[in-house]
Amino acid sequence: MDVAETDDALVLRMDLPGHDPQQIQVSLEGSMLSVHSDAPLVTHGAEERVLHRERRKSAVSRSFEVPPEFDAAKVEAQFTHGTLTLTVPRRAEHKPRAIEVKVKS
Numbered sequence: 001m002d003v004a005e006t007d008d009a010l011v012l013r014m015d016l017p018g019h020d021p022q023q024i025q026v027s028l029e030g031s032m033l034s035v036h037s038d039a040p041l042v043t044h045g046a047e048e049r050v051l052h053r054e055r056r057k058s059a060v061s062r063s064f065e066v067p068p069e070f071d072a073a074k075v076e077a078q079f080t081h082g083t084l085t086l087t088v089p090r091r092a093e094h095k096p097r098a099i100e101v102k103v104k105s
Helices: none
Strands: 002-005 008-014 025-029 030-037 057-066 076-078 083-089
Touching: 008 057, 030 083
Parallel strands: none
Antiparallel strands: 002 008, 008 083, 025 030, 030 057, 076 083
């Protein structure tokens, strides 16, 4: 899992090649964000004899505690080309903001 931060959000990315996006489970309990997924063992047709196997069943389970300056209740999940991206927006009160400098004469 890669974790990155922008001014607006926390972004978590996981590569899950071979995983069915319908089987990926993302859950939130308190501030703990968890991902679990199982990729099934690849089967071959009855007419094929497997001579060598490197592809196997894989299970992935990761948990990450979301810092309080991010709103875990508004997490968004997107699965594209084998990569799961979770975006957790930063709470408005924790976003950087510019402060106007007033000039008095």
